[in-house]
Every structure is written in C-alpha cells, then in structure tokens.
Amino acid sequence: MLRVAMAVAALVATGPATAEQLNVEAARQFVIGKLFAFNCFEGTHGAGRIYVDGSVAGTVQFGGSGPARYVVLPAGTVRAQGESVCATVNGLPFQPCFNVDKTDPQSFRGSLSGLRFAYCDFTRRTTRTTMVRTTEGLRTPLAIHAAAMSEAEGE
Numbered sequence: 001m002l003r004v005a006m007a008v009a010a011l012v013a014t015g016p017a018t019a020e021q022l023n024v025e026a027a028r029q030f031v032i033g034k035l036f037a038f039n040c041f042e043g044t045h046g047a048g049r050i051y052v053d054g055s056v057a058g059t060v061q062f063g064g065s066g067p068a069r070y071v072v073l074p075a076g077t078v079r080a081q082g083e084s085v086c087a088t089v090n091g092l093p094f095q096p097c098f099n100v101d102k103t104d105p106q107s108f109r110g111s112l113s114g115l116r117f118a119y120c121d122f123t124r125r126t127t128r129t130t131m132v133r134t135t136e137g138l139r140t141p142l143a144i145h146a147a148a149m150s151e152a153e154g155e
Contacts, residue, residue, distance in 0.1 A: 019101035019109060024080040027100040030108065031122075040120040047125065054078045084113065 022030060037047040046068065048058015053075040061068040078087050086097040097113045103121070111119035 019103050022100045022102050022108070024083055024085055026102075027085055027108075028080070030102060031100075035125045036122040037125055038120045038122045041118060044120070050078050051075075 031050055032052050033049060035047060035049050037045070039045045043064030044060060044062050045064060046058055046060035048056060048060070048071070050056050054077050055075045056071070056073040056077050058071060059068045060071050073089070076088065078085065080086075081095075081097065084097040085100055086095055088095055098110045099113055099116065101109045101111070103109055106124040106126075108122050109119050110122060111117075
C-alpha cells in the first residue's frame with residue numbers, strides 16, 4: 001500500500017507526461033489577457049485573467065467551499081524575475097515562483113517551484129458564453145416579439 005501511495009505521489013509531482021515547460025516569454029504569450037478557469041490540488045477553483053501589467057482579476061472559491069469571491073490584484077503581482085514567473089502577494093512571507101507547463105493547446109499547469117505537488121490546472125475559456133453555462137446547457141436570451149408585447153399591454 002505504501003508503494004502505491006509513493007508511486008501516485010511521484011506521478012502527481014512530475015506533472016502531466018505530455019507537458020511542455022514554458023519559459024517566461026512563452027508563458028507570457030500563452031497566458032496574458034486570456035480567460036482561464038482553474039482547479040487546484042487542494043480544491044480551490046475559479047476563473048480569471050492576468051493582464052499585461054501583471055494585474056490579476058477573477059473569481060476564486062478557496063478550498064472548494066464557502067462563497068466565491070471576486071479578487072483583483074494590482075499591477076506587478078505576476079511578473080518575470082529572471083527566467084522565472086513569480087508573484088508578489090501581500091501577507092505571504094515569501095515570494096512564490098512557478099513552473100508553467102503547457103499540457104495541451106488550451107491548458108497549462110502552474111506549480112510552485114520546488115513543490116510540484118502544489119499545483120493548479122488552468123483551462124482556457126474562449127467565449128463569454130462559457131461563463132453562463134448551466135447544468136441545462138447554454139442559456140439563450142428570450143425572444144421578445146411585438147405581438148407578445150401588445151398582448152401583455154392589453155391585459
């Protein structure tokens with residue numbers, strides 16, 4: 001049982017087998033300005049985007065429970081530091097840097113440098129309609145017809 005647990009931990013730590021580690025410039029091209037949904041190893045999930053100035057905006061639900069919160073982080077939060085992608089977040093006693101591994105044309109895994117088990121998987125969302133998807137499918141606007149409006153006014 002211990003061997004199985006260690007093998008699973010090793011697979012998670014190494015990341016996806018088909019991943020392509022991105023350098024700072026490739027990560028910038030792949031991520032900046034695009035909307036990504038994310039799911040993290042400990043249950044946190046949400047969606048957001050990183051802007052060219054390093055600011056971040058989006059929603060997050062920490063630990064997978066409680067209310068989803070809208071979060072805005074200032075310019076310079078995410079930035080290149082040498083050949084690393086790093087973040088500055090008030091309240092953290094250290095400056096985290098990340099491995100950015102492209103897992104397919106629309107997705108990447110961001111993991112803490114030196115702690116590959118601490119990761120979030122990001123999947124690109126290309127349209128605003130994906131933000132309003134429900135379990136019933138996409139919601140479409142109701143059609144309003146002149147005849148229906150005049151009937152409603154006559155009641």
